[in-house]
Each structure stands twice: as structure tokens, then as C-alpha cells.
Amino acid sequence: MATALIVLAAGQGTRMNSDLPKVLHELGGLPLFAHALASGASLAPERAVLVAGHGAQAVTKAAATLDAEVEVVIQAEQLGTAHAVDQARAALTDFSGDAFVLYGDTPFIRPETLEAMAEARAGGADVVVLGFEADDPGRYGRLVMNGQELLRIVEFKDASDDERAITLCNSGVLAADTELLFELIAAVSNENASGEYYLTDIVGVARDRGLRAEAVTCAEAETLGINTRAELAAAEAQFQAMKRDEALENGVTLVARDSVFFAADTVIGRDAIIEPNVVFGPGVTVESGARIRAFSHLEGCHVSRGAVIGPYARLRPGAELAEGAKVGNFVEIKNAVIDTGAKVNHLSYIGDAFVGEAANIGAGTITCNYDGVFKHHTHIGANTFIGSDTMLVAPVTVGDGAMTATGTVVTEDIEPGAMAIGRARQSNKDGFATKLFEKLRALKAAQKGH
Structure with missing residues (x-):
């Protein structure tokens, strides 16, 4: 199955307190977003799309220095993660295969984890979401499961008390057929506490259409996002x-x-x-x-x-x-x-x-x-x-x-x-050093006398 990567890198990262776009801060000598691309390289992607926003010119310049072929698209307004992914629609119009959505500020996703997600897709899941068991679920979105099947993803702001008690959390990384992904995004609304278009809502849209969603899990350390x-x-x-x-x-x-x-x-x-x-x-x-x-x-x-x-x-x-x-x-x-x-x-x-x-x-x-x-x-x-x-x-x-x-x-x-041999000829002047130092010492003594 052909694969495309969509890496979201449009955030300003205000908590970094920096003029530099967040995804251009370096980890191991490379910009953060390059680590997401490196993880996805294990899938041998035919296409890679980087969704830039704040500091897009600098991000585009940095992307051009990488060995991988990366197309940069711009999210002019930050209206949510579904809106961000949708900016890659035109770039992937002629692409047929699976799309993996990654995040430019989440550098530790292992290639093996993405390969497990690909296996889940090959096994019949229409949408595959990456989740993790959180020691402190905090304000992460929650994965509501029924056995192996993923029923929905609930953002913390919109979750009930029972849903907030769930410890299986959403990393934001997901995979789906590219054409299907954009169809599902087109059906997402912004009727929620933040007024944003959540990418996570595609799970509910998919289930309403009779499609199957599953979750693959990884260690929490892989999902570490960088905001400060x-x-x-x-x-x-x-x-x-x-x-x-x-x-x-x-x-x-x-x-x-x-x-x-x-x-x-x-x-x-x-x-x-x-x-x-x-x-x-x-x-x-x-x-x-x-x-x-x-x-x-x-x-x-x-x-x-x-x-x-x-x-x-x-x-x-x-x-x-x-x-x-x-x-x-x-x-x-x-x-x-x-x-x-x-x-x-x-x-x-x-x-x-x-x-x-x-x-x-x-x-x-x-x-x-x-x-x-x-x-x-x-x-x-x-x-x-x-x-x-x-x-x-x-x-x-x-x-x-x-x-x-x-x-x-x-x-x-x-x-x-x-x-x-290319140097000036040496000339020795007998007694010159002694006379010079006597003169200099006398001059110094005279200055002290004044």
C-alpha cells in the first residue's frame, strides 16, 4: 500500500517564548519536525506534506535542506487539527493510498509504532488512532473503546466525568485511506467548546457511516509533545x-x-x-x-x-x-x-x-x-x-x-x-637589546618622578 505523510507544523508555540516557530527548535541538531519525518520514513512514503503556518517561510527553508522530498502547504488560519490536515488536500489530490497524520512537535514516535498502525489498516480498520495509557491523563483527549474497537475520541473540554476517568488517551497520530480521510474531514463540524474543527471527530463520523475504527497503543514516552x-x-x-x-x-x-x-x-x-x-x-x-x-x-x-x-x-x-x-x-x-x-x-x-x-x-x-x-x-x-x-x-x-x-x-x-623558503632575512644588532631596555627603563623612571 502506498503511503503519504502529513506532518502538522503550523502552531506558533507561544509557550516557547520565542520568535522562532516551535517546530524549528532543534532536538539532536535537527528541527523538531524533521524527527516526525524520520519516523515516517520507515513506511517508505511516496509523498510527504508539511503543513506550516507561523513562520512558514523559515519552515519551508528548513524543509528544503532535508534529504527527503517534502511539499510545504500553508494553514493561514489556525481553525483546528482537522482544518490543518485539510490544507494537504490539494497536494494529495492525485495520490492513492494511506495517509499518516503526524505532529511536528512530537519527535519520539517509533517507526515500529507506525508499522503497527499500518498492520491494523491492512487488517481491516478504516481509521487507526494511536493511543497511550497515561500516568496522569490530565487534559488529554480520551479514547472510548469497546473491546478492540474505538467508539469515539472525546476532548477533555467536552468529556463527562466518566469519560475523564478513562486513562487511555489520544496521541493525535492517526492513519486512514487518503481519500476517505478528506471525506471524513469534510463532514466535521466546529460545534464544540473551542469552536474548532477537531481531527478526532472523524472517528465518530466514520462510525456513523458503518466504518471501523481501531486504536493501536504505544508507550507514553513516545507521545511526548514539546510546548515549552x-x-x-x-x-x-x-x-x-x-x-x-x-x-x-x-x-x-x-x-x-x-x-x-x-x-x-x-x-x-x-x-x-x-x-x-x-x-x-x-x-x-x-x-x-x-x-x-x-x-x-x-x-x-x-x-x-x-x-x-x-x-x-x-x-x-x-x-x-x-x-x-x-x-x-x-x-x-x-x-x-x-x-x-x-x-x-x-x-x-x-x-x-x-x-x-x-x-x-x-x-x-x-x-x-x-x-x-x-x-x-x-x-x-x-x-x-x-x-x-x-x-x-x-x-x-x-x-x-x-x-x-x-x-x-x-x-x-x-x-x-x-x-x-619564503621569509625575511634575519639581522642581528649587537648590544641593541641592552641599550633599548636601558632607555625604556629610564623613561619609565622619569614618568614616575612626575
Whole structure:
């Protein structure tokens, strides 16, 4: 059965006390709504529609950065969840299959849960709703059941005392045939305490038409919605705990488990060692047997088997480290390849560059890659030796086996096997330091006398 995702992301999120749309606040380095899309990816959806409202332009821009194909539609007025879903009607006019409604501020729905809902649909349920047993039902909507069959969903505001005593609550997530979903929504009214069009009312409409509704249940933790900064912080803690557990189960060593922070898409191979206080931004892959030393920050990079990073290193987007490469303390790598066995061990910046196999980059080396308008490339060949405090003014090429003298400013290509020396000649002036200090001390004493 073909599947479409409809992710509701139109709310302003006033309780976040932020100018940023709620769904753009980040969890694990990705906007909240991206987690809902990631959960739904297990269903191999043919279409994904994001319903935006407040800050729609920013949400649309963020959606465009994702790997998945996402169509953004706008809910200009917030008239309830059924009205929000209805904004996807035009986008899915030509679609035939099931639609799953997810929420951009509910990031922890597991793929297995959505697959259970798909199984319920395949088993004959016309509408499938996701519910959970709540420790404190509070103001959640209640699921009124008759055995396996879902009779109706009652919003807390409209519930009787008996209905409020029910602990099986509504997550808001549901699935139905797409055409049927929009037919049911068309029959929903706003005659309720809030004057809104509730998506939950489609269950009653479906039953009135002789259709079957069922509920699938999940753990309450999966349904955690984020409405405040405190809830976002709690969600981040929950997310990090999950990622750390996953890393340990996959054979990764975390020397100080609770000090390591992951992004949603971090991939780390078995037998990699992660030392304390390491932060992974989005887009990082670390292969088996690599070591990330303490206080390093990585994003948008690939670290191959046996490479060693840090301590206090920064790998930025486009950094590619081959097997056995070493990047040491206070080194920054950006959009550069560090080839097999090459070393950049101390206090250096390598950007927009290629560093060849077994090259050694001395302390304080900088690739001067930016002229204020354009970025330029530096090529450093295999088995080169770059002396400390070398400035490589790009675009420039250092041939295989070449070297630079300490303190050299390289502005021209260096042939293979050659040595470049580009620094001012040293001149020593006998006795000058002694005379200078005597003069300065006398001047200081005279100033104190006044």
C-alpha cells in the first residue's frame, strides 16, 4: 500500500517564548519536525506534506535542506487539527493510498509504532488512532473503546466525568485511506467548546457511516509533545540518553557516557572510542576503530578507520579523514581531505585543501583560503613536510615530497622534492637589546618622578 505523510507544523508555540516557530527548535541538531519525518520514513512514503503556518517561510527553508522530498502547504488560519490536515488536500489530490497524520512537535514516535498502525489498516480498520495509557491523563483527549474497537475520541473540554476517568488517551497520530480521510474531514463540524474543527471527530463520523475504527497503543514516552523550553530540555535529555544507549549497544566505547552529545544522524562504528566531552553536530560518520579524543567538536565530516582526532579539535563540514590520519589539539579542518596516515597535530587551520598521504603539517600552519570574496584550494602532496608557521596562500600546490621551511609564506607552487623558503632575512644588532631596555627603563623612571 502506498503511503503519504502529513506532518502538522503550523502552531506558533507561544509557550516557547520565542520568535522562532516551535517546530524549528532543534532536538539532536535537527528541527523538531524533521524527527516526525524520520519516523515516517520507515513506511517508505511516496509523498510527504508539511503543513506550516507561523513562520512558514523559515519552515519551508528548513524543509528544503532535508534529504527527503517534502511539499510545504500553508494553514493561514489556525481553525483546528482537522482544518490543518485539510490544507494537504490539494497536494494529495492525485495520490492513492494511506495517509499518516503526524505532529511536528512530537519527535519520539517509533517507526515500529507506525508499522503497527499500518498492520491494523491492512487488517481491516478504516481509521487507526494511536493511543497511550497515561500516568496522569490530565487534559488529554480520551479514547472510548469497546473491546478492540474505538467508539469515539472525546476532548477533555467536552468529556463527562466518566469519560475523564478513562486513562487511555489520544496521541493525535492517526492513519486512514487518503481519500476517505478528506471525506471524513469534510463532514466535521466546529460545534464544540473551542469552536474548532477537531481531527478526532472523524472517528465518530466514520462510525456513523458503518466504518471501523481501531486504536493501536504505544508507550507514553513516545507521545511526548514539546510546548515549552523546559519540555524541550527534557526531550533533549531523553534523546541523548537513547543515542548513548544505542552507541553502547553497537559496541562503541564512551569513556564518560553522559558527557558525549550526539546528533540525530550520528553514525559511529564498532570499537570506536569516544573520550569525554565530545560533541557531534549533524552529518558525522565515524568508522570502526577510530578514536575521538576529549573536548572535540565534529560536524558534517567523515572519520575513517584508525584515525585519531583531538583533543580539542574541530572538524567542520566537508572534512574527510582517511585511515590512520591524525588531527591533534587546537586544529580546525574544513572542506578538506586528510589522506591516509597524514598528520596535522598542532594549532593549525586546514580549509579547502587536500593533504596527501603521509604528509606532516607543522604547528601553526594555515591555508589562507579566502580572499574576502572567493574560496581557493590548496593541494599538499604525499610525503610532504610543511614546516611550522607556514602560510599557504591559496591557490597553491605543494608537490609530492616537497617541504617548506619554518615561517615560510608560500605564494607560488612548489615542485615535487623541492624546499621553499619564503621569509625575511634575519639581522642581528649587537648590544641593541641592552641599550633599548636601558632607555625604556629610564623613561619609565622619569614618568614616575612626575
